[in-house]
Amino acid sequence: MAALDNMLTIDDLKRRARRRVPKMFFEYADSGSYTESTYRANEEDFASIKLRQRVAVNLEGRNLSTEMLGKAITMPVAIAPAATGGMQVADGEIKAAKAAEKFGIPFTLSTMSVCSIEDIAENTTAPFWFQLYVMRDRGFIERLIDRAKAANCSALVLTMDLQILGQRHKDIRNGLSTPPKFNAKSLWQMMQHPQWCLEMLGTKRHTFRNIVGHVEGGHDLSSLAVWTASQFDPTLNWTDVAWVKQRFGGKVIVKGVLDPRDAQLAIDHGADAVIVSNHGGRQLDGAPSSIRVLPEIVDAVGSKTEVFMDGGIRSGQDVIKALALGAKGTFIGRPMLYGLGAGGEAGVTRALDIIRKEMDVTMALMGERDILNIDGKNIYSNGLVQ
Numbered sequence: 001m002a003a004l005d006n007m008l009t010i011d012d013l014k015r016r017a018r019r020r021v022p023k024m025f026f027e028y029a030d031s032g033s034y035t036e037s038t039y040r041a042n043e044e045d046f047a048s049i050k051l052r053q054r055v056a057v058n059l060e061g062r063n064l065s066t067e068m069l070g071k072a073i074t075m076p077v078a079i080a081p082a083a084t085g086g087m088q089v090a091d092g093e094i095k096a097a098k099a100a101e102k103f104g105i106p107f108t109l110s111t112m113s114v115c116s117i118e119d120i121a122e123n124t125t126a127p128f129w130f131q132l133y134v135m136r137d138r139g140f141i142e143r144l145i146d147r148a149k150a151a152n153c154s155a156l157v158l159t160m161d162l163q164i165l166g167q168r169h170k171d172i173r174n175g176l177s178t179p180p181k182f183n184a185k186s187l188w189q190m191m192q193h194p195q196w197c198l199e200m201l202g203t204k205r206h207t208f209r210n211i212v213g214h215v216e217g218g219h220d221l222s223s224l225a226v227w228t229a230s231q232f233d234p235t236l237n238w239t240d241v242a243w244v245k246q247r248f249g250g251k252v253i254v255k256g257v258l259d260p261r262d263a264q265l266a267i268d269h270g271a272d273a274v275i276v277s278n279h280g281g282r283q284l285d286g287a288p289s290s291i292r293v294l295p296e297i298v299d300a301v302g303s304k305t306e307v308f309m310d311g312g313i314r315s316g317q318d319v320i321k322a323l324a325l326g327a328k329g330t331f332i333g334r335p336m337l338y339g340l341g342a343g344g345e346a347g348v349t350r351a352l353d354i355i356r357k358e359m360d361v362t363m364a365l366m367g368e369r370d371i372l373n374i375d376g377k378n379i380y381s382n383g384l385v386q
Contacts, residue, residue, distance in 0.1 A: 004343045004350045010314045010335045013351055017088065017341025021196060022189040024174035025087040029337040032281035033166035039281025041289040042312030049291070049321045050380045054367025063370045064359055068329040069155055069251055069273055069306060074104035075356050076371060077319060079348075080310050080333035081131030081157060081255075086114025086206075088340040089347075090199040094123045096336055099348035101126045108157050108331070111144070116209035117151045127154035131255070133162060134240050135231035140215050145247045147210075156248050157275070158241060160266075161256030163234045166283040241269040255310070258293050260300035267305050273328075274301065277310040280333055291322060298326030316358025320366075323374040 007013050018026050032039025064075040079100045085092035093115035100107035101124050108129040109120050120128055130148040134141055148156060170176075175185045190197055200206065208228075215227055245252045254266040255275040263274050276294050278287045290311030298307050309322045310331035322330050332355070339351035363371060366378050 007350055013338040013342040017338045021088050021341040022193050024176045024189055027170040031168050031170040033168050034285035038278055038285050038287045042281050045289040045291050046318045052378050057367040059364045066371055076329040078106035078331050079336050080331035081108040081110035082333040082337055083110045083112035088337050089344045090203040092340045095345035096348045097124050099345045103352050111210055114205050117147050121151035127152050129155045129157055131157040134236050136233045155251040157253045157255050158244055159255045161279050161283050163236050238265050238269045245270045260297050263297045263301045273306040275308045275310050294325050302326050316355045317362050319359055320362050324379045
């Protein structure tokens, strides 16, 4: 796709996606809660971290490959779980999963995805990861875990920071509900994007297929909205990690950790890895950025488990900075969604290409040949040039 060849940054893809995707769905992806201060901080705090340049080093034979949770990958980047990828473009999660598989990195499917676990399994061959929300209906959660096992998912990503939903003003102003309701306002937004509408008419996937048909009474948009609104579970606690792990029988990653005490509790209750994350700035507005708290969590538990990082990554340089501060891998959500909106599977591939090239060039200019050698020596200790 020639237009994508001109996309040189993740921001380029973001601008193209904004033009191609109905406003309510684009802004669902591109928003935070309340004042959006944490959403902005996730990106902005990377800028204060300065990289050390080294010269006169043999830079031939550079390597970006590594492992995350025992899985060999081509670069330390995984696709984060993100709801409604299938509303950025038709069959969005399938397209993102295909791009990730071809690229050789992990793909994580959200519980609240438009394409189902079975859809991804039928359209890919590599084992993928599944993100789980523990809801009040534990029978449904048991069946959901069993479906993930049947689809050969190699890990569960258990999100712990959505017991209560943070308010996102843009969604309210756009009239966006869960699942989306089609009224005059939303239909007008869609009609302004005829190509998007045409593609959507060509798919049968328009709602939350991990849920529809799998819960009692949740067989249409109206009943599903009522069911979903009742399912956030304020009783979720650390004992649920052990319960999920026992039911799944495989590796469980705990997502939503911002405090070293919670990181230790996750390990104590059976987590195989933790993801430092503030839900993309969509939950506790005023919480610190993920990159700001990453070092103290690595110091606390980095010798005991793999610590991954999610939130604010928009470039290969951001990935390098996270690795230098101790992350064993990173997750990207919005860059993937921007890629989907900009060009479907090809758009996601372009986003991954951009990040990979930036990582490679940045690593080289820092005088390193192997991504596994990136650590604190590659950045200035206080984040600023002296």
